Amino acid sequence: MNKFSWYEAKSLEDALQQVNSTVSEQLYEPTKGAAVFKSGGVDVFDWAKEGLLSPEKIINIRNIPGLDQISYDRKEGMRIGANVTLADIASNEEIKSNYLALHQAVNDAATPQLRNMSTLGGNIVQRNRCWYFRSADHQCFRKAGDRCFARHSETGENENHAIIDNGSCVSIHASSIATALMAFNASVVIVGADGKKKEVLMDDFFVSAGKDISMETILQAKEIITDIMLPAPSKNTKSFYIKNVARESYDWSLGDVAVVMEVSGNTCKSASIVLGAAAPVPYRSMQAQEAMEKKDINQENAMAAAKAAMSIARPLSKNAYKVPLFESIIKQAILEIT
Ligand SMILES: Cc1cc2nc3c(=O)[nH]c(=O)nc-3n(C[C@H](O)[C@H](O)[C@H](O)COP(=O)(O)OP(=O)(O)OC[C@H]3O[C@@H](n4cnc5c(N)ncnc54)[C@H](O)[C@@H]3O)c2cc1C
Numbered sequence: 001m002n003k004f005s006w007y008e009a010k011s012l013e014d015a016l017q018q019v020n021s022t023v024s025e026q027l028y029e030p031t032k033g034a035a036v037f038k039s040g041g042v043d044v045f046d047w048a049k050e051g052l053l054s055p056e057k058i059i060n061i062r063n064i065p066g067l068d069q070i071s072y073d074r075k076e077g078m079r080i081g082a083n084v085t086l087a088d089i090a091s092n093e094e095i096k097s098n099y100l101a102l103h104q105a106v107n108d109a110a111t112p113q114l115r116n117m118s119t120l121g122g123n124i125v126q127r128n129r130c131w132y133f134r135s136a137d138h139q140c141f142r143k144a145g146d147r148c149f150a151r152h153s154e155t156g157e158n159e160n161h162a163i164i165d166n167g168s169c170v171s172i173h174a175s176s177i178a179t180a181l182m183a184f185n186a187s188v189v190i191v192g193a194d195g196k197k198k199e200v201l202m203d204d205f206f207v208s209a210g211k212d213i214s215m216e217t218i219l220q221a222k223e224i225i226t227d228i229m230l231p232a233p234s235k236n237t238k239s240f241y242i243k244n245v246a247r248e249s250y251d252w253s254l255g256d257v258a259v260v261m262e263v264s265g266n267t268c269k270s271a272s273i274v275l276g277a278a279a280p281v282p283y284r285s286m287q288a289q290e291a292m293e294k295k296d297i298n299q300e301n302a303m304a305a306a307k308a309a310m311s312i313a314r315p316l317s318k319n320a321y322k323v324p325l326f327e328s329i330i331k332q333a334i335l336e337i338t
Contacts, residue, residue, distance in 0.1 A: 002054040039122040051136045077232035082121025082225040101239035101258045105180035108243045111250045121225040130171035158316040165279040169209035172277045176253045179276030183258035193222040206281035240336040242329040253277040259333040268292045285309040306330035
């Protein structure tokens, strides 16, 4: 790990001023001279210890006043500050009663110790966990290299990788919480170096690998997330989240799904269905949504929606098991809505 200076940001303006003076890219940054924002620090220090990031300066934004608040308004919805910890989200009763799938996703993420450290802003910005991408010895496409090591049909260790939208990069997005946030049509509030704020829908926040392989989000080095906003649910909104893992104790997702539905009795009026660990970014399944809309919630329709979601899957050499896995959890999550 290289030597770096530490800056304790007192305000958003202060943090943005600091990053302006020593700018890096938000990307994989093997060279020195970078300034990076750190919130919980879980991912930033992983990168630094693994020799993937050599920041000259770490700007601690964790203690900026006002970024650690949660507020709920029945008309406006939920505002979660970027520095709110996953532990605080997990124990928030208004989130549990109004946004059940988010409550479930956060409780299923990482470990209690990690949830105490990790913040929501850092969680959605964390980079993917492809072991080749995370290895200083492998120069893959995402790091301006000349190949995808995971894709190779014989030598590629691709059992955890993407089955959808995997034409350029086969990594999966690391945030299982983003699956639920996107299903609730959440948006991200970002402030730039010029002090201007913008609000970006989660659907537009993540960047598909096909569009820009160097990026996973639209966030630029001189931008800070201040809040994540969730629209107010109607009284007929129901939701459910399921994450499948290899081990019984905590683990990264092999496949997860969040279903948010407007229901009328047992009929689905509209559906928002998002898959995690299926594609390089959280993936909204238009196929599953269309298959469920205006249909009764029953075994047959739930299975048809799950099959529709997987109709576009293109598994790699070692992850075909993910297709029946997703079919099973999508069906189950839909049926849990009733
Ligand atoms: C063993 C392990 C298991 C895990 N399991 C899961 C899991 O199952 N599901 C899941 O979703 N996550 C999981 N995580 C992720 C973890 O919970 C953290 O959310 C994540 O590593 C980063 O959060 P952080 O607050 O520490 O971010 P940091 O490390 O501080 O930052 C991460 C990135 O976000 C940027 N950043 C942070 N805050 C802001 C902001 N406000 N504005 C702009 N940029 C910002 C930083 O510059 C950096 O690039 C796991 C992590 C580990 C180590």
